[in-house]
Amino acid sequence: MTLQNVLVIGNGGREFAIAKKLKQSPKVDHVYCAPGNVGMPTVGVEPVAIEELDFAGLIKFAQEHQVAWTFVGPEDALVAGIVDEFQTAGLKIFGPNARAAQLEGSKEYALSFMNKYGVPTAKHLAFENEAEALTHVADFGFPVVLKLDGLAGGKGVVIASDQADAEATIKEMFADHTGRLVIEECLVGPEYSMFVLIENGDYQILPMAQDHKRAYDGDKGPNTGGMGAYSPLPQLSEFDRQRMVEEVVEPSVKGLVDGEYDYHGILYIGLMLTEDGPKVIEYNVRLGDPETQVILPRLATDLFDLVDACVNDQPLPEVVEKEDAVLGVVVASKGYPQKPVKNQALGKFPVAGNITVDYANVAGSLADLHGAGGRLLMVIATASDLKQAQQDVYAYLDQLEEPECFWRQDIGEKAFK
Known part of the structure; x- marks a missing residue:
């Protein structure tokens, strides 16, 4: 069997986890990651100094290094059309094309898709000017959800508690951004992340x-890109999971087929389990960060086999999950997400026993590691149950001295209520 070379696009914790999982496949030789980060050599992955939006440079690299296929991590590259460019060059690539990527690139586009194909979601309207938005915001009741229409790195969503809060937020959003604003009713219930690998x-x-999106314990503070995650979900019944599949996943996949999207990649469905059943909060067209770092260690099926089948239009292997529980906590720069500290010395993060470290926004070298702002890395434990995984992560974090960093102390608590 000839071992394959693969390329991962991106530089964060999600891409670290994807590249690490691919490197573990017995069918893979080299895993390259462009641009990658300084932590990736700890798991045998080679960073490549090509930016994720330098499509010509990435295509040239893939051709010169006999890359079997490329796995796209971040949404920016997908929305910008990296898949279309690679396919035009005759290269295989895992991810949706630019048309399909609008499901994440535009909240309004995604909501229109859901309405068209009968996917349950919140009541909503989109506005292109401040005056209209201010006139109609009270129609949705309070609290109310305000979303920038375009890509916002997981931070373009505000839940306004009352009229004054909503008005101030709307004015701020229109002052800082061009484009449309989506106003939605605020759904109530636990949130879950579902990742569907789709081959048409x-x-x-x-x-x-x-x-866990909020910055601080007890789901307080501003929205972030994610402060921690865990899998599996003992509080989610098989009945409710099946409802999600039948009422959300199946009409979403059917809509992609009926709409001729030729979808090959991940559809990440952010769900809320309301009193009326599951409803979609958002679509993303790629794996989520930080969820990827806890779901891929639970995947018994070879990730290479899944992606290889998808890009080659072969039958998809069945997904088999390990019994293990995995819980991860993000170590973030002090001040994140508004004004994160940068360039703080981080010291070393030894990997021991069931603890692993997925590096994200770090700089320098492993011998002299510094923060590069935002979410720096994730400490992850794999154990026989979630409680043990949670205890092991926090025991590790308690030994660290990181005065210019912070992390939540309650990741996973919702599993035990």
């Missing part, structure tokens, strides 16, 4: 996770 009409569901 064929699909497999990866392990599910729960993300």
Whole structure:
């Protein structure tokens, strides 16, 4: 058997986890990651100094290094059309094309898709000017959800508690950004992340996770890109999971087929389990960060086999999940997400026993590691149950001295209520 070379696009914790998982496949030789980060050599992955939006440079690299296929991590590259460019060059690539990537690139586009194909979601309207938005915001009741229409790195969503809060937020959003604003009713219920690997009409569901978006304990503070995650979800019944598949996943996949999207990649469905059943909060067209770091260690099926089948239009292997529980906590720069400290010395993060470290926004070298702002890395424990995984992560974090960093102390608590 000839071992394959693969390329991962991106530089964060998600791409670290994807590249690490691919490197573990017995069918893979080299895993390259462009641009990658300084932590990736700890798991045998080679960073490549090409930016994720330098499509010509990435195509040239893939051709010169006999890359079997490329796995796209971040949404920016997908929305900008990296898949179309690679396919035009005759290269295989895992991810949706630019048209399909609008499901993440535009909240309004995604909501229109859901309405068209009968996917349950919140009541909503989109506005292109401040005056209209201010006139109609009270129609949705309070609290109310305000979303920038375009890509915002997981931070373009505000839940306004009352009229004054909503008005101030709307004015700020229109002052800082061009484009439209989506106003939605505020759904109530637990949130879950579902990741569907789609090959046109064929699909497999990866392990599910729960993300923690707010910056501080008890879901307080501003929205972030995610402060921690865990998998599996003991509080989610098989009945409710099946409802999610039948009422959300199946009409979403059917819509992609009926709309001729030729979808080959991940559809990440952010769900809320309301009193009226599951409803979609958002679509993303790639794996989530930080959920990827906890779901991929639970995947018993070879990730290489899944992606290889998808890009080659072969039948998808069945997804098999490990019994293990995995919980991860993000170490973030002090001040994140508004004004994160940068360039703080981080010291070393030894990997021991069931603890692993997925590096993200770090700089320098492993011998002299510094923060590069935002979410720096994730400490992850794999154990026989979630409680043990949680205890092991926090025991590790308690030994660290990181005065210019912070992390939440309650990741996973919702699993035990």
